[in-house]
Amino acid sequence: MSGPNDSVEEMVRQALDAFARATTVAELNQARLDHTGERSPLALANRSIGTMAPADRKTAGQQIGRARGQVNQALAARRDEVEAAELEATLAAETVDVTLPVELAPVGAIHPITGLIATISDVFVSMGWEIAEGPEAEAEWLNFDALNIGPDHPARGETDTLWLDPPEAGVVMRTHTSPVQGRTMLDREVPIYVVCPGKVYRADEFDATHVPVFHQVEGLCIDKGITLGHLKGTLDHFARAMFGDVRTRIRPNYFPFTEPSAELDLECFVCRGESVGNPDRPCRTCSSEGWIEWGGCGIVNPRVLAAAGIDSEIYSGFAFGMGIERTLMFRNNAADMRDMVEGDIRFSRSLVGAAR
Amino acid sequence: MKAPVSWLKQYADLGEVDARALGEALIRAGLEVETVDAVGDDVTGPIVFGRVLDFVEEPQKNGKTIRWCTVDVGALNPDGEPGRGIVCGAHNFAVGDLVVVSLPGAVLPGGFAIASRKTYGHVSDGMICAAAELGLPDDGDHGIMIMNDVDAAAGDDALPVLDLRDEVLDIAVTPDRGYCFSMRGLAREAATSAGVDFSDPVDRPVPAETSAGHPVQLFDEDCPLFIALTVTGIDPTASSPRWLARAVQLAGMRPISLAVDITNYVMLATGQPLHAYDRAKLTGPIQVRRATTGEKVTTLDDQSRTLDPTDLVIADDSGPIGLAGVMGGASTEIGADTVDVVIEAAHFDQVSIARTSRRHRLGSEASRRFERGVDPAATYAAAHLAANLLVELAGGTLSTDETVAGAVPAMPTVRVAADLPGRILGADIPAEQVVELLRNVGCSVSGDAELAVVPPTWRSDLTDPYDFVEEVGRQIGLDTIEPVLPTPPAGRGYTKRQRVRRALQSALPAAGFTEILTFPFLSAEDIDHLGIAPDDGRRRLVKLANPLAETSPYLRTCLLPGLFAAAARNLSRGNDDLALYETGRIFLARDGAAVAPRPSVTQRPSEAERADLDAALPEQPERLGVVLTGNWRAAGWAGPAESAAWTHAVAFVETAARAVGLDLVRVADHDHAPWHPGRCARFELADGTLVGHAGELHPSVAKEFGLPARSCAAEVDLDVLVAAAPDGGSVISLNTLPVAKEDVALVVDASVPAAAVEASLRAGAGELLESVRLFDIYTGEQVEAGKKSLAFALRLRSDHTLTDAEAAAVRDAAVAQTAADHGAIQRA
Incomplete structure (x- = not known):
């Protein structure tokens, strides 16, 4: 016959076996009831201590206390294991196909032209410039006369300019954003540092590189001591902000509202000029000329300052203007300008996201 | 203006300059050289002189008579033969004439290769040339070139004599450079930029009368x-x-x-x-x-x-x-x-x-x-x-x-400060250099600090001091000027209007709407098809005198027709599910619009003139519009398709308003074209100012514009949103006491708008009401016919923990208000 020691050790062994056999929380709970509950052998053994001879009680009490501690510890350890395994199984069972298409709302987008205007605006606002705006149906005087475009300039003709009916009323759809410059000079105090992005209208062309309604951004700076060097510095910064590390050149040209006037060219960023005089490596982007015309610029003609009441003896300024559609063509490889104006949702969605 | 380099060299001592380098120099001097064309570069010999020794005329079945000729081409004759046999269709030459012959191996303009070939029963061993075949000007008879005036022997190379090859610059002459519409002017520019001698073809002055x-x-x-x-x-x-x-x-x-x-x-x-x-x-x-x-x-x-x-x-x-x-x-x-x-x-x-x-x-x-x-x-x-x-x-x-x-009109004298070119160009240019550069242009110059400059007679464009700055600038080369960034005063950032636009650019695409651009022109039919009344503001049409298309002579008075046309175009291209929006100006004619003045340009216009300038323009408010058709969300694994509906048009407006911090009042509008009379919402500011409309399109409008039935749209006045959008504002102080929740179900007539019931609940509940939300609408057996049950969840909070009795009292007050306003009865 086994002694009390053997019996307690057997109870512990059976409890530990039962815990190990339990593979679910429910089974473990049953094993706990069986081996630590009020009717469990150890509980009964504990209760029987009172019936023992006083001399044996201490030893038996210690033995049973150790045994219960050992069992409870094993139970806790096994509970952690079983719960972890059960959670793992649950999670495995809850697996979904995360590659399924999900859509809270349709894919929305701003038009690439709007995005580019925002990018350009940020470049100048970050330098301390401001953004000016004006009406699209504009007084002939502000669109032409105030910009030193004389009454007989061919640009006023019906082949170039959209006139409101009757033409004698002297209102045109602005042919450039320059009248905003005129308004700015009339409305603000010098010094003036503004860019004017906006929609402009021409009566003439509609093909892959010309649309009759398009967007321009013009810049105007009027301050003391402004030089052509300041114009070049600003344009270099603007060009780098738009196209990365790109070389620019300006070459003399003619515009009535600037004098001296110049055309701003970008080094062709496709061939980097290597197609020039090299028939084996023709470049479609720059027609193998090495340079791409980006916009016009120059020193503000003192006659334009005079029409705004600014004293050209004290102030000088520069102005520049670029087509935004044209900029988008270079910057984002747009092949046909007509795609930009047809309202096709696929074009608008082609540059989803703002940080471009 | 096309300028053959050979012609320019007659007046400018350019030596053996390469045409491309000449073009580059002219570009730096401010001429727009568009192309440099190597004329005749594609023509290769042997193209030689030949003497016609003999020919036989042979009538052909096709009615033509050809000449079977023997042409002496000297050393290029076949061994032992006096000449080559050549078939020729022309008849304007005689025996003994000197002609131009292209022999097998030659290539004529357009890549036309010459070879011996069998024709009209002979082997034609070359071609007797007409001028056009060589790319040369035709004398009008289209015949063979007779070259008897040339001192050449049979077999001599004809290419050098024919002036076949040249290099031609094509130059776009800007309006200020009339003198460059001549070889004289271009040669002068070339000579100046190359620093070589110029000999003027204008070799004598105008004498006295x-x-x-x-x-x-x-x-x-x-x-x-x-x-x-x-x-x-x-x-x-x-x-x-x-x-x-x-x-x-x-x-x-x-x-x-x-x-x-x-x-x-x-x-x-x-x-x-x-x-x-x-x-x-x-x-x-x-x-x-x-x-x-x-x-x-x-x-x-x-x-x-x-x-x-x-x-x-x-x-x-x-x-x-x-x-x-x-x-x-x-x-x-x-x-x-x-x-x-x-x-x-x-x-x-x-x-x-x-x-x-x-x-x-x-x-x-x-x-x-x-x-x-x-x-x-x-x-x-x-x-x-x-x-x-x-x-x-x-x-x-x-x-x-x-x-x-x-007589030759006298040229004006222009006073130019000698330091002006340097000051404006941003370069250090001594006065002596300015004088020298202006003299290069042909000006006569006197003075020192202030120069008296008389431009040459061919430069009528030089009238202002800054014109001479340009002349100096293009000679020193704009590329030599050092770039410098100017330093503007501290900027004020974006205006409120610009910030509102930015907010919309973020919010509307995020909510699923896609921006497009359209042309702002309308036809008369567009306005009629919208079904708007004769006195509607959208008939304040502004007409163009010379429209791009005669069929669309008006400027848009609302955005919708343009959006509809774009939607129809998308549909025709298979883009079926559309939520397209646009922001842009519309144009509204003013009553009795004045004529825009054209004040003097030598001084600032007066305030009155400025006001007149603006008064002559149409009103040009900025609008925001959307068109929706097809599915808002396509059928997918997660659920069935959700069609684009009036709700999305309304959500568009409310998304826009919320993006700029505005809560709009929304009411039903049963009579506003082009919308469905039962499915159109009008949006207002709290003070009643009209913001715009949204909803489902009237079925006949959808049909007229080629859109599917149940297409939806919205258009709002962006100017109103900009003006009303709050600037700044105060954050709330958080109340951390527990919330009391009360749900109520109210039975009202089916025609009572939910928003009106909600407004009554708010008014009745008073300031303890934190929020109210409609969570169910019920019609059916449980409510009387012609009635509906609206279930609202109320959240209440106070400066102390509300007792059940207090919360119930607030709820009862709210319900009582709906009963008073709308006859609402609370369902048990």
């Missing part, structure tokens, strides 16, 4: 100078020599006849347009005057033109005989029997010519030059160049009796 030649009377100050030379006894049958026709052809004009080619050649050389009259057809003195009302002239293009009293004309006693500076008249044209010629070289005012040219929609080589400014001092030399060529090429005698009417 004399009237010994054909009589001339100047009656108008817009013609200050008129030279008339007379050449008598020319041979009217003389034709242009090859060099002349080729020069004119390479410069981009068509050779026509000797007299015309000579005047064109001299115009191309000097920039001075000339005109030749048949003296026998002139009646009395040549007069320069304004036309009188009703006068007519038939110009050289055979158009009869009714003249305007502001047109400057050349006339004689018979009436007008030409539009001065634009085009000559038919009545005095040089003809096949002309033997005595009067040559005109005159100067005309730029603006006068430009106006006449535009009025008659008649542009010519002459008007193009006069509009941009011609050198008046070149008149006399140009007339002599032409007269001498006529004498040389057509015989005849140049009369020593000349007419010089008027």
